[in-house]
Amino acid sequence: MADVKILYEDAQIIVCVKPAGMASQAERSSAMDLVSWLKNYIGGQKRAVGGQKNYIGVVHRLDKPVGGVMVYAKTPKAASELSRQFSAHDTEKTYLAVLTGRLPETSGVLENRLERDGRTNTSSVVDTGGKQARLEYRMLAERDGRSLAEVRLYTGRHHQIRVQMAHAGAGIYGDMKYNREATEKWNRERETPTGSKGLGLFSCGLIFSHPATGKRMKFKVLPGKGPVAIDEWPGLSYYMNDENEPGR
Template sequence: MSYYEPLVYIVPPEEEGFILKTILQKRLMVSRKLLSRIKLTEQGITVNGVRQYINIKVQAGDRVEIRMEEEESEDILPQELPLHILHEDDHLLILAKEAGIIVHPTHGHYVNTIANGVVHHWQQAGSTCRFRPVHRLDQETSGVLAIAKTPYVHQQISEQMIQHQVKKEYLALVWGTFADSKGTVNEPIDRDPEQPHVRIVTPTGYNAVTHYEVVEQFKHAALVRIWLETGRTHQIRVHMRHLGHPLLGDKMYTLPEFEQHEWSAEVNGRLHRQALHAFRLGFVHPGTREWTDYEAPLPSDLSDLRIWLQETD
């Protein structure tokens, strides 16, 4: 049986006498579900190299280790694909995702996904990991994508997301002139009952909060920085449309006034996806316990459109 590198915690003097379960849940932040899973493995939880029950008391200087079995994504076909790797360590793989590629295989899309490329990359490196993206990006959205290498890392970042501690920032090119340079959209979102794949702002929907700041205002459009408090499906696209500023290139959430404008044909000819880029992702790294930021530069299609917008002002 093979294991990932163990997570290690040295008990400080002020925690002598603590119950091992408390150390695992309050210091290593292991969830109940994951703790139950780890307990079943042969060397899952050890103190000073000896397997222990979680109800024992620890002593100052004790070396607490937890180990998780290595896993594979057996249902994902390894496929050599270009990957733009921003960072990789024993805990995480951080990519700059291109627009147009799906993150995970779905019905009818079993190859040519980020997952296929990542599984091949790990296979070539001799690593055994299960593909676990810690957040989602739409197929046509580019930007920073974080993939956990172990269930512990996935659980840790997921918990930070639940607590709204993960910082996700986007850049978007949107239609129209803003009256205010910054603002917040606090409008609930749910499925459109007539088109279940589409989301709408509705009083009966789920809480959704989006903040924005205008970075650059052009004649008919703007470059906007956006950050989220919640993570509803299509949240940015729905909220910006609700403001009257739909994303350029977004066919699903466009507005008639944009499509009818003489300028829109030129934009639609230059851009073949919604102009949304996840440029920064920040969280407390589960391995180092330090705050980390990862950034992906604006891709060429959006940077070229930005230059064109500047030149046509």
């Protein structure tokens, strides 16, 4: 079974780290998804609440190849309030991204209109139509032909970070949908098998208000392995200087 780290849990919510490669919720596959894992976990711990056995409410998602911190609701009421916060952008979501190119500035904002193609499960930047997408980035380091950026997401569009970074000329390392050519070039030059390292994108930070108490909840994590891991970017150790702050 996949290694899922639980960061915080109470009667209303459960905060965990989704492994890269695991779906956020059930899909057309026999592979274990995170919702099913959490239901098994709660059932095994006998922590069902209010007679609603093993309820897990999905309030936001991460792409399957992307690992990182997520919050799930344990009651329908908590799910409703958390969903409202995500829809109203009352949450803060921070990512770490390994890029194969350079962005125009060391920090800035990317704003585009994105259109989704359901047939190919891809999104693209368009001049008209689509939906507004906005993110803020800050460059953290450069190493061996790649760069590391911190990204704050203001909207939650389909494949948003991956599409906007590729459009800006600095695609995500390991992204075979939007940045295949640059990824394969980097791998060839270093004799690295394509696909051996995974996608260079990780959800490292999440801030939201507790659905019952209203207290601000802050969580920050780093991946244990992959392109964004601390052994690839030693300077990331400062990220853990601030401890997780549930209920503060």
